[in-house]
Amino acid sequence: MPSIRAPASKQTTTLSVAVKCRPLTKKEQRRDRDIVRVNDDKEVIVLDPDLSKDYLDRVQNRTKEKNYCFDYAFGPDCTNLDVYKTSIHSTIAGVVQGLNATVFAYGSTGSGKTYTMVGTHDDPGLMVLSLHTIFDLIKKDKSSNDFEVTCSYLEVYNEVIYDLLEKSSGHLELREDPEQGIIVAGLRCIKVHSADKILELLNLGNSRRKTESTEANATSSRSHAVLEITVKRKQRNQYRNQIIRGKLALVDLAGSERASETNSGGQKLRDGANINRSLLALANCINALGKQQKKGLAYVPYRNSKLTRILKDGLSGNSRTVMIATISPADNQYHHTVNTLKYADRAKEIKTHVQKNIGTIDTHVADYQRMIDSLQIEVCRLRKELAEKESQLSIKPAEKAVDDELSWLNVLSYETSENVQERINLQKALFELEETNLRNRSELQHLDDAIATQQAIEKDGAVGQALRERRQVILDNIRDNDEAGGTYQKEIEANEKHRCQLQGMIEEAISNNGNKTYLRILSQYRLLGMANTELQFEMAMRDQVIHNQREAQRNLWNLLMGLGLDQKQIMELAAKQGITIENWRESPNMKQLPATGDGRFLPSWSSPQIGGSYSSTSCVFQHQQDFRCMSCSKGQWDSTHTVCREEHHSSYYLLSHDHSPSAYLRTRKSSEHWVSGRPNHLFCTPEKLVQDVQSPYPDMRKSSPWSEGCVASSYLRDSFSQKQKDAWNTNGKQPHEVPLVGTSSSHGSHKEITKHYGEATRSPYGNNPSDLSSLHVFHHATPTNCPDLSKLLLSYATGEPTSFSSHSSEAKGHPSNFV
Numbered sequence: 001m002p003s004i005r006a007p008a009s010k011q012t013t014t015l016s017v018a019v020k021c022r023p024l025t026k027k028e029q030r031r032d033r034d035i036v037r038v039n040d041d042k043e044v045i046v047l048d049p050d051l052s053k054d055y056l057d058r059v060q061n062r063t064k065e066k067n068y069c070f071d072y073a074f075g076p077d078c079t080n081l082d083v084y085k086t087s088i089h090s091t092i093a094g095v096v097q098g099l100n101a102t103v104f105a106y107g108s109t110g111s112g113k114t115y116t117m118v119g120t121h122d123d124p125g126l127m128v129l130s131l132h133t134i135f136d137l138i139k140k141d142k143s144s145n146d147f148e149v150t151c152s153y154l155e156v157y158n159e160v161i162y163d164l165l166e167k168s169s170g171h172l173e174l175r176e177d178p179e180q181g182i183i184v185a186g187l188r189c190i191k192v193h194s195a196d197k198i199l200e201l202l203n204l205g206n207s208r209r210k211t212e213s214t215e216a217n218a219t220s221s222r223s224h225a226v227l228e229i230t231v232k233r234k235q236r237n238q239y240r241n242q243i244i245r246g247k248l249a250l251v252d253l254a255g256s257e258r259a260s261e262t263n264s265g266g267q268k269l270r271d272g273a274n275i276n277r278s279l280l281a282l283a284n285c286i287n288a289l290g291k292q293q294k295k296g297l298a299y300v301p302y303r304n305s306k307l308t309r310i311l312k313d314g315l316s317g318n319s320r321t322v323m324i325a326t327i328s329p330a331d332n333q334y335h336h337t338v339n340t341l342k343y344a345d346r347a348k349e350i351k352t353h354v355q356k357n358i359g360t361i362d363t364h365v366a367d368y369q370r371m372i373d374s375l376q377i378e379v380c381r382l383r384k385e386l387a388e389k390e391s392q393l394s395i396k397p398a399e400k401a402v403d404d405e406l407s408w409l410n411v412l413s414y415e416t417s418e419n420v421q422e423r424i425n426l427q428k429a430l431f432e433l434e435e436t437n438l439r440n441r442s443e444l445q446h447l448d449d450a451i452a453t454q455q456a457i458e459k460d461g462a463v464g465q466a467l468r469e470r471r472q473v474i475l476d477n478i479r480d481n482d483e484a485g486g487t488y489q490k491e492i493e494a495n496e497k498h499r500c501q502l503q504g505m506i507e508e509a510i511s512n513n514g515n516k517t518y519l520r521i522l523s524q525y526r527l528l529g530m531a532n533t534e535l536q537f538e539m540a541m542r543d544q545v546i547h548n549q550r551e552a553q554r555n556l557w558n559l560l561m562g563l564g565l566d567q568k569q570i571m572e573l574a575a576k577q578g579i580t581i582e583n584w585r586e587s588p589n590m591k592q593l594p595a596t597g598d599g600r601f602l603p604s605w606s607s608p609q610i611g612g613s614y615s616s617t618s619c620v621f622q623h624q625q626d627f628r629c630m631s632c633s634k635g636q637w638d639s640t641h642t643v644c645r646e647e648h649h650s651s652y653y654l655l656s657h658d659h660s661p662s663a664y665l666r667t668r669k670s671s672e673h674w675v676s677g678r679p680n681h682l683f684c685t686p687e688k689l690v691q692d693v694q695s696p697y698p699d700m701r702k703s704s705p706w707s708e709g710c711v712a713s714s715y716l717r718d719s720f721s722q723k724q725k726d727a728w729n730t731n732g733k734q735p736h737e738v739p740l741v742g743t744s745s746s747h748g749s750h751k752e753i754t755k756h757y758g759e760a761t762r763s764p765y766g767n768n769p770s771d772l773s774s775l776h777v778f779h780h781a782t783p784t785n786c787p788d789l790s791k792l793l794l795s796y797a798t799g800e801p802t803s804f805s806s807h808s809s810e811a812k813g814h815p816s817n818f819v
C-alpha cells in the first residue's frame with residue numbers, strides 16, 4: 001500500500017480568522033439590541049451594551065466597547081456563500097492539490113456555528129459548499145478518473161468519539177500514527193463520487209448528532225462534529241507515479257455556555273461541563289499557540305481533550321486552517337461575543353506549516369529513510385537531553401578530579417596487591433622447590449654412601465643397580481628443580497621490578513598532585529596493607545617451621561621415652577652431652593609419669609601418644625632452615641637450620657647426616673623368623689649393640705617397640721651371619737622385631753623405599769613386596785653444631801659415642817656409659 005508523506009519543503013502560514021456575525025433572530029429582535037458592527041470586511045466593533053454610557057464616557061475610555069480586526073469579517077447580511085468565497089474557497093481548492101485544510105467554527109451557543117458550517121437549503125453552509133467545490137475541481141480536471149474521495153463524519157460527545165456514519169456507533173479511540181498523525185481507529189471512511197452523496201451522508205450524520213433544546217438555542221448541538229473529506233489523486237510525472245492526498249476537516253463545535261445561562265441540569269449540565277472542557281482545552285491551545293509565536297516555545301495542552309487532539313494538525317501542523325468565529329449581535333450576548341473575539345484575536349497569531357502530501361507508489365525505501373531520519377533526530381534530541389541531565393547531575397570539577405585520582409589510585413592499589421600476591425606465590429614455590437632439593441641432595445649423599453658400600457660388598461649387584469638408578473632419578477630431579485628455581489628467581493626479580501615501577505607511579509602521582517598529604521597518607525596506608533600481607537606470609541612460613549620443629553621434638557621425645565629411659569637417665573645422658581633440658585621439672589607441662597610403673601617419666605607436652613603409642617610422624621632435619629634449639633653452652637636459643645616434615649603416617653624415618661650414625665630400618669610385623677640366605681650386609685643385628693643396649697636396660701628394651709629395632713648403620717659393613725640372627729632371636733627378640741639396617745629414601749615413600757631396598761625389606765616377610773605398610777624406615781640426620789635431642793637419642797640408640805665426637809669432643813663412648 002503506498003503511503004503519502006509530505007515533501008521536504010514547507011510553507012509557513014498563519015491561521016486565517018474570519019468573524020461572522022449572524023443576524024438577530026426574530027425573538028432577539030423583539031427584546032435585544034444589536035451591538036456588533038462590522039466595518040470594511042475586517043473590523044469588528046462590539047458596542048457597550050449599556051446605553052447609559054454617553055459620548056464623554058466613550059471619549060474617556062470608560063465604555064466596554066471593543067474593537068477587533070480580523071482577516072475577514074462578515075456582517076449579518078452576509079450569506080454562507082459570501083463567507084465561503086472570500087475566506088474558504090482557496091483553502092478548499094488546495095485540498096485537491098494535496099494540501100490539508102481545516103475549517104472550524106468557534107462561538108458561543110446559538111451564535112450560528114451550525115448554520116455557518118451546515119447551512120440550510122437556501123443558504124448552504126461551508127461543508128456543502130466545500131464539497132461542491134472539491135467535486136467541481138475534480139470534474140474540471142482532465143484526469144478525473146484518477147481521483148478518489150472518501151468521507152468520514154464523527155462527533156465528540158462527553159469526551160467520547162462516535163461515528164456519525166454508523167447507525168449505532170460504538171466508542172472509538174484515538175491512535176497516534178507515525179505517518180498520518182492522529183487517527184480515529186475504526187472510523188468508517190466512505191468512498192463518494194459526488195457532493196450530493198456527501199450531503200446525504202452529512203444529513204444522515206447530523207440527524208444522529210446529539211442536540212438538545214436549551215434556553216439559548218432550541219436545537220443546540222451537544223457535541224463537536226468533524227467532517228473529514230480526503231481527496232486522493234494519482235498522477236504520473238516523467239519520473240514516476242505519484243499520489244497526492246489532500247484532507248479537509250470541517251468542524252462544527254458545540255456551543256460554549258454556562259449552566260446558569262442555559263438553565264440546564266442533570267445530563268445537560270454534564271454535557272455542558274464536557275463541552276466546556278473541550279472548548280476550554282481548545283481555548284488554552286489557542287492561547288498557548290498564540291503565545292508560542294510571540295515568545296517562543298510554550299507547552300500546548302493538546303492532550304487535555306479529544307477535541308484538541310483531533311484538531312492538533314489543524315491548529316499547528318500541516319494544514320491551512322480557517323477559524324470561523326461566529327458571534328451573536330445581541331446585547332445580552334456581549335460577554336460571549338467579546339470572549340469569542342478575544343480567542344479569535346489570539347488565533348490570528350497561530351502559524352501552521354503547510355506541505356503538499358506527495359507520495360510515490362514505490363515509497364518503501366523512501367519511507368524507511370524518512371523513519372530513519374526521524375529516529376535519528378529523536379536520538380539526537382534524547383542525547384542532548386541526556387547530556388543536559390548528566391551535566392546537571394555531574395559533580396563539581398574539583399570533586400571529579402579527586403574522584404578520578406582516587407579511581408586511578410584504586411587501580412594502582414589493585415595492581416600492587418596483585419603484585420604482592422604474585423610475589424608471595426613465587427616465593428612460596430621457590431621455598432618448596434629449595435626444600436625439595438635439599439632433601440634430594442641429602443638423599444643423594446646417602447645414596448652415594450650406600451652405593452659405595454654396596455660396591456664394596458657386591459659388585460654390580462641388583463641392589464647396587466637400583467641404588468644407581470635411584471641416584472640418577474634424584475640427580476634429574478635436582479637439575480629440574482634447579483632450573484625451575486632459576487625461573488622462579490627470574491620471575492621474582494621481574495615482580496620486584498614491577499613493584500618498583502608501581503611504587504614510582506604512586507610517588508609521582510603524589511608529587512604531581514595538589515592534595516599531596518592526603519594522597520601520601522592514602523598511599524602509605526595501602527602500601528602498609530601490602531607489606532602486612534607479605535609479613536603475614538612470612539609469619540605463616542615461620543609458624544609452619546615452628547610447628548614442624550615442635551612436631552620433630554615431640555617425636556624425638558617419643559623415641560627417647562620409647563627407649564624406656566627415666567628422668568634421671570635422660571638428665572645424666574643430657575649432661576654428658578652438654579645438653580641442657582630447660583624447665584624439665586619446673587615446666588607445668590612436664591610431669592612424671594608414674595603410670596609406667598618403672599620409674600620412667602614422659603613429658604606430657606611431647607606427644608599425646610606418650611606412654612602407649614608412638615607417633616608415626618616422620619621428622620627430617622636439614623640444614624639451611626631456621627631451627628632454634630637450646631644451646632647447652634649459652635643457655636640460649638641458637639639458630640641452626642632444620643626443616644621438619646611429615647612424609648606419611650605409616651613410615652617414620654630420620655634423614656641421616658654426613659656425620660650421623662646413618663640409617664635404620666625396622667620391620668614391625670612378621671611372624672616369620674629371620675630368613676637366611678639374605679644379604680647379610682643389609683640385615684645386620686650387631687650382637688654387641690643388642691647385648692650392650694639390652695643388658696643395662698632389659699625392661700626398657702622390652703617395653704619399647706623401638707628397642708629391638710634400632711640398629712646403627714655403622715654396622716652396615718658388618719656381616720649379619722646366621723649365628724648372629726639366631727643370637728638375636730634367642731635373646732628374646734621377636735621375629736617381627738628384626739631390625740633392618742640400611743639407608744632410606746629421603747622422600748620416604750614406601751614405593752621409593754621398596755624400589756631401592758625392596759630386596760632387603762621384603763626378605764623378612766618372605767616374598768611379599770606389597771606388604772609394605774609394616775615397613776618403617778628410620779633415616780636420621782643430625783645437624784652439625786646442633787646438640788639437640790636427636791643427638792641424644794641417636795647416641796643412645798646407636799650405642800655409638802663416636803657419633804657425637806664430631807660435634808662434641810666431650811661426649812664419647814657407648815650410651816650405656818652416659819647413664
Ligand SMILES: Nc1ncnc2c1ncn2[C@@H]1O[C@H](COP(=O)(O)OP(=O)(O)OP(=O)(O)O)[C@@H](O)[C@H]1O
Pocket residue numbers: 021022023025107108109110111112113114115116217219220221222253254255256326
Ligand atoms: N447567518 C444566519 N442567518 C440566519 N439565521 C441564522 C444565521 N446564523 C444562525 N442563525 C440562526 O441562529 C440560531 C442558532 O444557530 P445555530 O444553531 O447554528 O447556533 P450554534 O452556534 O450552532 O448553537 P449551538 O452551539 O447550541 O449548537 C438558529 O436558529 C439559526 O437558524
